[in-house]
Amino acid sequence: MGTTNEPCIICDDIAIQRGDTTIWSHGTFTIPRGTVTAIVGTNGAGKTTLLQAELGLIPLSHGTMTVLGGAPGTTNGRIGYVPQSYTSEIDSSLTAEQSVLLGLTGTRFGFHLVSRAQRSKALEAMEFIGISDKAHLRLSELSGGLRQRVAIAQALVSDPELLMLDEPLANLDLASQRTTVHILRKLNRELGMTIQVVAHDLNMLLPILTGAVYLLDGHPHYARLNEVLDSKLLTHLYGTEVQVVTTPQGDMFVMPGLDDLDPGIRDMHDTRELARSHQHAKHTTTHHTHTQTGR
Structure with missing residues (x-):
């Protein structure tokens, strides 16, 4: 985990444009390290777009952004990302262990032998998330809640400083939502991990949130939770x-x-x-x- 006091995210008058349409603009804010931040707004406000900009997947049309001390896209090796589409896009014939290993091997999976150190790292991540006993099971045999935990373990296996999750509680039952929130709290408190969560409903997340980026009137703002x-x-x-x-x-x-x-x-x-x-x-x-x- 990072030990620097430098902020996790620094945005200076940032804007995103697609074609002739401005998604949002005039975003100037700083997100401290070690925080748990929700990204909130109405449908179509550009919540996922902000994560994509931080990952360097979408260029800024204006302004500057620093992520973990570097330009967007240059520090992705220190970022774990759990997309909203994970459970539907991942190959359901993979075992939980194989899925978590993808966080280390990426596209090389299936073409290179997995080292003992990589397997050990995957097991460590699954133990932290509480799914080591499911390592041998295929994703098709797991519930939605367990598949979400596999996705978090896959993002965790590379020891990221920043964890991004896009709607991690969507389509989960109440018990699975609580388990996911407990895991995020554990990652933040025990590992000091900075966490960003795209969320439509803040209900379950509020006990662990420290602040929020809210997309209002076409502009992103950051505030401490009590101000939001x-x-x-x-x-x-x-x-x-x-x-x-x-x-x-x-x-x-x-x-x-x-x-x-x-x-x-x-x-x-x-x-x-x-x-x-x-x-x-x-x-x-x-x-x-x-x-x-x-x-």
């Missing part, structure tokens, strides 16, 4: 009324506004009931937060 959890900002961001509610226990919830709903279809809960339903995150922070925003 603002009713007016979130209402503007999601294009629908959003309420931020704090319970007597210190739990914070971000919920869709209910003013326009028929009273007969409201699903109202006592704040104590809401707090009890979120006790799974109590051990992560003293005053933690949760959101429930419409997809």
Whole structure:
């Protein structure tokens, strides 16, 4: 892991353009190392585009960006990336171990012998993620949640300083979402890994987030999480009324506004009931937060 105090990402007036269309512009912000950052915005706002720009896959149309101290694309060997399409694009006939090894061998897989050191590294990554007992199973035999953990292990096997994940909780059941968040917390706290997560719904991620890049009105901004959890900002961001509610226990919830709903279809809960339903995150922070925003 990196030990420098240099920021992970530095953006100075960056913009992305495709054809004659500007995706977003005037992005000036810094993301510190050792943080867990969500990238949020409405569909089509350019969340994945930001990750692709950081990886050097899409050129900036304006401004400058530094990633781990270098230009985008020059430091990718120190970055782990989990695409949203991983579970559908990876060859399901591969075993979990073979899939994780791809993080070390890349396109050379199948043409070169895998060394003992590489197998040891893959096993170490799978043990950290908690799937070493699934090493021999084919991806087709694994649940969506387990395949997602294989994808994270594949990104982890090269010891990255920065881990990027595109919608890692999408299409997972509640238990798998919680397991994934637990793994990300472990990577951040035990290894000091900087993590970026593209997310549409922040619900499960809030206990581990430190900040967010939010794409608003065609411009990317970065702020600490307590600054992002603002009713007016979130209402503007999601294009629908959003309420931020704090319970007597210190739990914070971000919920869709209910003013326009028929009273007969409201699903109202006592704040104590809401707090009890979120006790799974109590051990992560003293005053933690949760959101429930419409997809």
